[in-house]
Amino acid sequence: MRVSRFLPLLAFSMLAALLYKGLSIDPTELPAARLGQPFPEFIKIDLKSGREITTDAMMRRPALVNVWATWCYSCRLEHPYLLRLAQQGVPIYGLNYKDDPDKALGWLEQLGDPYQLNIVDIEGSLGLDLGVYGAPETYVIGADGRILHRHVGVLDETVFSRDFSRWFPNKASVSGGAIDEGSG
Amino acid sequence: MKVWSYLLFIGLFLWSVDGRAVIETYEFASAELEARYHRLSQELRCPKCQNQNIADSNAPIARDLRVVLHEQLESGASDDEILAFMVARYGEFVRYRPDVDRNTIWLWTAPVLLLGLGVVALGWHLRARRSGGQSPLTPAEQARVEALLKGSRN
Numbered sequence: 001m002r003v004s005r006f007l008p009l010l011a012f013s014m015l016a017a018l019l020y021k022g023l024s025i026d027p028t029e030l031p032a033a034r035l036g037q038p039f040p041e042f043i044k045i046d047l048k049s050g051r052e053i054t055t056d057a058m059m060r061r062p063a064l065v066n067v068w069a070t071w072c073y074s075c076r077l078e079h080p081y082l083l084r085l086a087q088q089g090v091p092i093y094g095l096n097y098k099d100d101p102d103k104a105l106g107w108l109e110q111l112g113d114p115y116q117l118n119i120v121d122i123e124g125s126l127g128l129d130l131g132v133y134g135a136p137e138t139y140v141i142g143a144d145g146r147i148l149h150r151h152v153g154v155l156d157e158t159v160f161s162r163d164f165s166r167w168f169p170n171k172a173s174v175s176g177g178a179i180d181e182g183s184g
Numbered sequence: 185m186k187v188w189s190y191l192l193f194i195g196l197f198l199w200s201v202d203g204r205a206v207i208e209t210y211e212f213a214s215a216e217l218e219a220r221y222h223r224l225s226q227e228l229r230c231p232k233c234q235n236q237n238i239a240d241s242n243a244p245i246a247r248d249l250r251v252v253l254h255e256q257l258e259s260g261a262s263d264d265e266i267l268a269f270m271v272a273r274y275g276e277f278v279r280y281r282p283d284v285d286r287n288t289i290w291l292w293t294a295p296v297l298l299l300g301l302g303v304v305a306l307g308w309h310l311r312a313r314r315s316g317g318q319s320p321l322t323p324a325e326q327a328r329v330e331a332l333l334k335g336s337r338n
Contacts, residue, residue: 027234028234030231030274031275033273033274034273124244124248128248128249128273131273131274133231133274134232
């Protein structure tokens with residue numbers, strides 16, 4: 001009989017714990033359905049050269065695939081960091097998502113070009129196959145062409161050292177300890 | 185004169201249209217396909233503006249998904265194939281009625297479990313109340329009650 005008096009308190013505590021945990025979950029962060037799967041097959045045009053490229057154009061070593069567009073404000077914020085990563089030897093492939101190729105070329109000319117190549121996805125079909133739901137998004141693909149990680153939103157130093165650096169150990173040494181990575 | 189103004193008043197209501205849904209026109213080969221389109225577009229969740237289905241959402245990604253849904257329906261895909269296509273890309277998240285699996289088992293069973301729990305608690309409460317009237321007294325209390333009763337009789 002004694003124990004039952006505390007049942008409401010127990011139930012309340014459990015509910016409170018559940019709701020408290022809910023507060024720290026970001027509901028806009030979707031689980032990436034494509035993790036562990038090969039990068040979707042595509043035949044698209046490369047932005048700069050105008051050549052036709054396929055999935056084979058971007059294999060053999062771990063790399064980033066960055067989904068961007070000129071209409072995307074956050075992409076502009078992210079751009080300088082992408083340039084730095086490219087300088088530090090991280091291969092980055094661009095996926096120019098639902099954009100106007102002329103504007104995209106102008107953007108690269110004006111702001112600099114961190115990309116090895118740029119897949120032109122005007123109608124967003126490759127983005128759809130990837131499960132993209134907004135720009136910017138950045139994927140890590142492995143040497144075997146599998147998708148290892150997805151980040152939605154602006155990629156910066158903090159995010160990179162936390163979630164990306166394990167696939168790019170060489171980059172960490174190049175960065176010269178601008179941030180302290182040993183704390184994690 | 186009055187009749188005419190009433191008719192005008194009612195007539196104006198006939199003009200009003202339901203403007204909530206996204207206005208788009210798709211051609212369907214059959215009414216059955218159209219019905220399936222409406223059902224599926226209401227069951228699929230927009231990945232960008234969450235808590236809206238793709239039928240109601242104005243987000244570009246919702247529009248893309250409606251286009252794909254229409255294409256797949258016209259090309260003869262089954263409901264299961266279409267849902268599998270969407271889930272492969274956006275995860276179980278895109279379905280308002282997700283499959284029962286390890287993650288969603290609580291979602292599906294919680295209503296039944298909570299109802300059961302409520303019934304048990306109610307039964308418990310009612311039983312406790314029924315027997316609660318005659319709670320046993322300790323021997324000391326019993327003696328005191330008898331003493332009081334005797335006292336009042338005298």
